[in-house]
Structures are given as structure tokens and as C-alpha cells.
Amino acid sequence: MxxxxxxxxxxxxxxxxxxxxxxxxxxxxxxxxxxxxxxxxxxxxxxxxxxxxxxxxxxxxxxxxxxxxxxxxxxxxxxxxxxxxxxxxxxxxxxxxxxxxxxxxxxxxxxxxxxxxxxxxxxxxxxxxxxxxxxxxxxxxxxxxxxxxxxxxxxxxxxxxxxxxxxxxxxxxxxxVWGIWYSRKLFTARGWTYPRTWDAMLELCATIRAAGIAPWTYQGKYPEYINDPMLGMAAKTGGPDLIKAVDNLEPNAWKAPGLIAAAEAFAELAGKGYIMAGSEALSHTEAQAAWCQGKAAFIPSGSWLESEQKGVTPDGFDMVLGTVPARTTSDRLKPTALQAASxxxxxxxxxxxxxxxxxxxxxxxxxxxxxxxxxxxxxxxxxxxxxxxxxxxxxxxxxxxDAVTAAGSETFTYRFRTWYAPLAKAVDDATGELVNKRITAAQWADRVQKAADGIAKDSSVKKYTR
The missing domain is CATH 3.40.190.10 (Periplasmic binding protein-like II)
Known part of the structure; x- marks a missing residue:
């Protein structure tokens, strides 16, 4: 691809x-x-x-x-x-x-x-x-x-x-569909279990790092890749109301507790050193190649990843998609909820x-x-x-x-990315800064909300609602 x-x-x-x-x-x-x-x-x-x-x-x-x-x-x-x-x-x-x-x-x-x-x-x-x-x-x-x-x-x-x-x-x-990918072969060999909560994810990341493997990498030149699990986590916490508020450009939508909590989660992932050093400079092919080589345990991507990696993936790698872990015990959507679109x-x-x-x-x-x-x-x-x-x-x-089957009716997608390209870029840029420890979660929310407000006030931009 x-x-x-x-x-x-x-x-x-x-x-x-x-x-x-x-x-x-x-x-x-x-x-x-x-x-x-x-x-x-x-x-x-x-x-x-x-x-x-x-x-x-x-x-x-x-x-x-x-x-x-x-x-x-x-x-x-x-x-x-x-x-x-x-x-x-x-x-x-x-x-x-x-x-x-x-x-x-x-x-x-x-x-x-x-x-x-x-x-x-x-x-x-x-x-x-x-x-x-x-x-x-x-x-x-x-x-x-x-x-x-x-x-x-x-x-x-x-x-x-x-x-x-x-x-x-x-x-x-x-x-x-979008999620977090890992090698079933690696996890089986190490006795690791895919985490269903963010606390469990952080615990596993510590174990993975101790084994000499970077817990995460991502396609750093295209930070929208790591946006997906972060925004997916927020959607699970805040439910459909959060997604609609974001897409409908509602005031302070990007400062909702679910979004702040998700941004804090990924800031912590970076702050603990769980993202492979140098990931920010990698293209999608470079990051995915490093992952296939076993240099990192997790990588975010969409369901095209397997076909895109056909010429690179080692025999028996056995890549599988995991859903985004739950941030809280009171999430509006169940842990199996899935970001998906046609x-x-x-x-x-x-x-x-x-x-x-x-x-x-x-x-x-x-x-x-x-x-x-x-x-x-x-x-x-x-x-x-x-x-x-x-x-x-x-x-x-x-x-x-299997993920689609488990999600049932609880699939979701944001539409701001296709409705408002400048807002999508603003989110991507801010997330790149967040996961490279140059801004805080609160600053991330401020930056994105300012971009959303600018589009909301621009009468030349056709607005959509859901």
C-alpha cells in the first residue's frame, strides 16, 4: 500500500x-x-x-x-x-x-x-x-x-x-477496521496475554521492555495511525455522544473527559518510554518492517496491514488485530467495541x-x-x-x-476527518507532539479545540451533522 x-x-x-x-x-x-x-x-x-x-x-x-x-x-x-x-x-x-x-x-x-x-x-x-x-x-x-x-x-x-x-x-x-496489531507467535512463546484494559497494557509494556523488546512503535511520519487507538479509547469512554459532539463541532467537544483521559493515556505511554526510540522519523513501511522484525510488540493500523506486509512478514509471524483497551471501568461502550467503516x-x-x-x-x-x-x-x-x-x-x-463478530452492533467511526480536512491535520499534528512529549494532554485538547472552533466559525466551510 x-x-x-x-x-x-x-x-x-x-x-x-x-x-x-x-x-x-x-x-x-x-x-x-x-x-x-x-x-x-x-x-x-x-x-x-x-x-x-x-x-x-x-x-x-x-x-x-x-x-x-x-x-x-x-x-x-x-x-x-x-x-x-x-x-x-x-x-x-x-x-x-x-x-x-x-x-x-x-x-x-x-x-x-x-x-x-x-x-x-x-x-x-x-x-x-x-x-x-x-x-x-x-x-x-x-x-x-x-x-x-x-x-x-x-x-x-x-x-x-x-x-x-x-x-x-x-x-x-x-x-x-482499526486496532492494535501484535504477533500471536511472539505472545504465545512469551506467555503474554493481549491486554483488555489500559492498566494491563502498561503492565505488559513494562514486561515487554524488560525482555529487550520495545513495547510500541508507530508510523511516525503519519501520526494519524496512532490517533486511531487514542480516539478509539475516547469513543469507548464517552460513547456515541462524544463522537457526535466532535463531528458536529460542538463547543469544547475536544475537552470532554473521555478525550482528555485518552490523551493522558498515550502521553503516559510515551512518558514511560514504551514507544520505540526513533519512531517519530519512520514512514509507515519502515515502522511496520521494524515491527515484523520483532523490534516492537505492538503497532496501530487498519485491517489492510496484513496484505500490505505480505512481502515482509516472516513465516509463522501470525499477526492478529486486538481491540483498543478500555481506559476506565465505566466506559460507555464494551471492551469489544470496534472502530470500523466501509x-x-x-x-x-x-x-x-x-x-x-x-x-x-x-x-x-x-x-x-x-x-x-x-x-x-x-x-x-x-x-x-x-x-x-x-x-x-x-x-x-x-x-x-472475529473482532467484527465480537463487536456486534458496537462499531463506531468519527467523520470529522473526511468532513473537515484541516481539522484532521490539526489533530494529527497535535498528536504527533503529544506522543513525542512536547505538549501535555491539556495542551493537546486546547490546540485541537481551537482548530475545531475556527472551522465552526468559518461560513465558507459546508457543515455536516450526525
Whole structure:
């Protein structure tokens, strides 16, 4: 994974991605009327979205790390069901560059996988009313389980991740979780148990250091990595109210007791010397390589870590993800609660020529059979419940699946990072200073709150609420 993949995942996960590919000129295209006229069919139990069997379908897929064979497989299923349909498939890397002119001209494709560094600015598309409401899809029967609605087959938070102003407008196909990674082989050999509380974490860190191993390292050039467990700890302490206050730019949200306590916890981690010396200067690849070499016991990261380290991880390393330890005995969320969000964002343009077909394609793509095939080849957790059932999974992906199962409905994500890029940078910068002992937890909160207040008062910044 490239140095920017982490940020790209962040900005693709939820509403408000900040890549300015579409300017206001998206609204300047002429109104071509109803391009879908004549391209809809009668709705029935077998055809709940009213697909016209012989209407052509144009599908544009981001051809990145996952390739596009999984998308072609769903297209094969589509043409098996609608034998008269011809599918125009395009696998691209620069989605925004290719499609921006077509959205401006009101001639977009029928389905778009809007992912990658050059993706379209979803906020601009939504503001210009260029994206179809996906409610009919979510309320339709699941493709391979008609007893359930599509919405009931998705993992927690997936629908919310693609919802803008209470309207679901994108649907994300993959599921990313964040946590603290360690080598099960190392822990078994040493007799160590992964800590479930922060006090236990500090005790174990002392033991690890005594064994001649640095307890922690992190991707120091990108302090957002170590932000994740810290903000995850705060979320567990303060619960949904804390997360909403932060995302909604409420006054003094960043000075909530849960956030101060989490910042104090990581300041203590640094103060006790439990972070590997020199971590601040390391890139993500350098820090992760040191961890794989056994120089440190813990490293924070998202669920892409295993695939990113394939060429570096020693045989038998057996990496697994652990959830963030509880800071207090009265946390609002249980210890198994998990920071998670979906990515790989699909949409159906409002001016699509075959929107019913576009929705039906997504119904097929998000089927359990389709998601299972993807999981088997991509090594990534899909956003569909039960997609990995019965599969033999690697240690990392298996631990991710188990963590999601244990969390149940208690998954959470902050959205300020994708809604307000300057605030995200302010948090990252302040956390870098905190874990390198240059500011205190109180000073950290003051700095971040000042940045949040500045955005809240800036009338030129579009605000979002949850």
C-alpha cells in the first residue's frame, strides 16, 4: 500500500471526501431530460427494481489493488438473469479525470465505483443532485436471500457511511477496521496475554521492555495511525455522544473527559518510554518492517496491514488485530467495541441511462455469493454479513472477522476527518507532539479545540451533522 493509501481510505470511507475533482461547473451541464425513458421494466417479485431485460448497462470500476474481476463476475450474473442486456465494462484508475466531463454533460455511466486518488468529489455530486437515492435498492429483497432486505445484509455502519443529509447515496463494498496489531507467535512463546484494559497494557509494556523488546512503535511520519487507538479509547469512554459532539463541532467537544483521559493515556505511554526510540522519523513501511522484525510488540493500523506486509512478514509471524483497551471501568461502550467503516464506494448517477439496471447490478454485487468470492481472492473483509463464513482465512483477516463478530452492533467511526480536512491535520499534528512529549494532554485538547472552533466559525466551510 502506498504512503497515501491510508489517507485515501480515510477520505473514501464516509461522506464529504475532500478531493476537489468536481467544481461548481458540475451544475452547468444542460438538462437532457429523462435519459432513462424507455429503459425501465415492470416490477415483480423476481424483478423488484423494474429492470428492462434488454437495456444496455455501463459499469465503470476503479481498477486498483482489488482489480476488477470481482466486478466482472457480478456482470456475468447480471447477463445470466437478463440475457438480452449488453454490458459495457470499463476498468479505470483515474475515475474523476475520466468521468467529470460526463457528469458535467449529464451523460454519466449507470454504475460507478468511485474510488482511488482521482475519484470524483462526492460532496459536489451530492450538492448538484447528481446521485441516485439508494433507498429502493436497500429496501429490495437481497439477491440470494429474498427473505431479507438488502439493508439487513450489510455490516453495521455501512449505510450510514454513504448517507448524506439523511439520504443513502453511495454504498461501500469493503469493510475496514482499526486496532492494535501484535504477533500471536511472539505472545504465545512469551506467555503474554493481549491486554483488555489500559492498566494491563502498561503492565505488559513494562514486561515487554524488560525482555529487550520495545513495547510500541508507530508510523511516525503519519501520526494519524496512532490517533486511531487514542480516539478509539475516547469513543469507548464517552460513547456515541462524544463522537457526535466532535463531528458536529460542538463547543469544547475536544475537552470532554473521555478525550482528555485518552490523551493522558498515550502521553503516559510515551512518558514511560514504551514507544520505540526513533519512531517519530519512520514512514509507515519502515515502522511496520521494524515491527515484523520483532523490534516492537505492538503497532496501530487498519485491517489492510496484513496484505500490505505480505512481502515482509516472516513465516509463522501470525499477526492478529486486538481491540483498543478500555481506559476506565465505566466506559460507555464494551471492551469489544470496534472502530470500523466501509470503503470502495459505489453509486448510481441520477442521470444514468439505465438506473434500474445500475441498482440491480449493485443488488447482485452485494449478494453474499459475490462478496464471498471477493473475500476469498482479495484478502479483505467485504461489507456483507457472513461473507467469510466457511472460508479458511489468514491469521490477520481471521482476527478482523472475529473482532467484527465480537463487536456486534458496537462499531463506531468519527467523520470529522473526511468532513473537515484541516481539522484532521490539526489533530494529527497535535498528536504527533503529544506522543513525542512536547505538549501535555491539556495542551493537546486546547490546540485541537481551537482548530475545531475556527472551522465552526468559518461560513465558507459546508457543515455536516450526525
Amino acid at each position: 502506498s504512503a497515501t493509501r491510508r489517507t485515501l481510505l480515510r477520505t473514501a470511507l464516509t461522506a464529504g471526501a475532500a478531493v476537489p475533482l468536481l467544481s461548481a461547473c458540475v451544475t452547468n451541464g444542460g438538462d437532457d431530460g429523462d435519459r432513462a425513458a424507455g429503459n425501465t421494466g415492470a416490477k415483480s417479485a423476481d424483478n423488484p427494481l423494474g429492470v428492462k431485460a434488454d437495456a444496455p448497462l455501463e459499469v465503470v470500476i476503479f481498477k486498483g489493488g482489488y482489480g476488477d474481476e470481482y466486478a466482472k463476475s457480478a456482470e456475468t450474473t447480471y447477463t445470466q438473469k437478463y440475457a438480452g442486456a449488453k454490458i459495457d465494462h470499463k476498468g479505470l484508475q483515474k475515475i474523476g479525470v475520466a468521468l467529470q466531463p460526463r457528469f458535467v454533460a449529464n451523460t454519466p455511466p449507470d454504475v460507478v465505483d468511485n474510488t482511488g486518488a482521482d475519484r470524483l468529489d462526492i460532496s459536489a455530486l451530492v450538492s448538484a443532485k447528481q446521485v441516485t437515492d439508494l433507498t429502493p435498492l436497500l429496501d429490495a429483497p437481497a439477491f440470494d436471500d429474498p427473505a431479507k432486505k438488502v439493508r439487513d445484509t450489510l455490516l453495521p455502519g455501512v449505510i450510514d457511511d454513504g448517507t448524506f443529509d439523511n439520504v443513502p447515496q453511495t454504498l461501500n463494498f469493503t469493510y475496514t 470503503s470502495e464506494s459505489f453509486l448510481v448517477p441520477a442521470k444514468a441511462k439505465n438506473p434500474a439496471g445500475g441498482l440491480e447490478y449493485l443488488r447482485i454485487l452485494f449478494s453474499k455469493k459475490s462478496a464471498r468470492a471477493f473475500a476469498a481472492t482479495a484478502g479483505t473483509l467485504p461489507a456483507v454479513v457472513g461473507a467469510t463464513d466457511g472460508l479458511t482465512l489468514s491469521s490477520g483477516l481471521g482476527s478482523v472477522r
